[in-house]
Amino acid sequence: MAMAVGDRDENEPMMxxxxxxxxxxxxxxxxxxxxxxxxxxxxxxxxLPVPTDSQNNVDPEKNKVMILANGTITWNGSAVDLAQLAQYLEQTKAMPVEPELQVQPDPFARYFVVDNVMAVIKRSGVGKLGFVGNEQYARVF
Incomplete structure (x- = not known):
């Protein structure tokens, strides 16, 4: 805003x-x-897998993949590497009724290892996947 300085008549309009x-x-x-x-x-x-109401999807056999704090991957209690894990997952996909896959990472497991395991699981196309042991994280964080 400018201030008028100088000669200006009172009746003159403001410019x-x-x-x-x-x-x-x-x-x-x-x-x-x-x-x-x-x-x-x-x-x-x-x-995520799409849920269905079919009774055929309920199977008592469950496979458990655990990722330990030291980076060891176990399949139903026995140590495996990523290639063996992929083979086991392909075998379960070939079954008439696919068993549920339960993943349980240790709270202190490295993210890189868990990420690699999840990538192998995703590439295999597993339809029944669940995370177990989430209550253990309440004590850690």
Missing amino acids: EMNTTPLIDVMLVLLIMFIITIPVQTHAVKID
């Missing part, structure tokens, strides 16, 4: 425009746009 109302309107619009912007959500995409 500068008052920009205060324009700035006020622009600030209100800015606040409205900030409020209406949708909140960005961080999501991890994971393909």
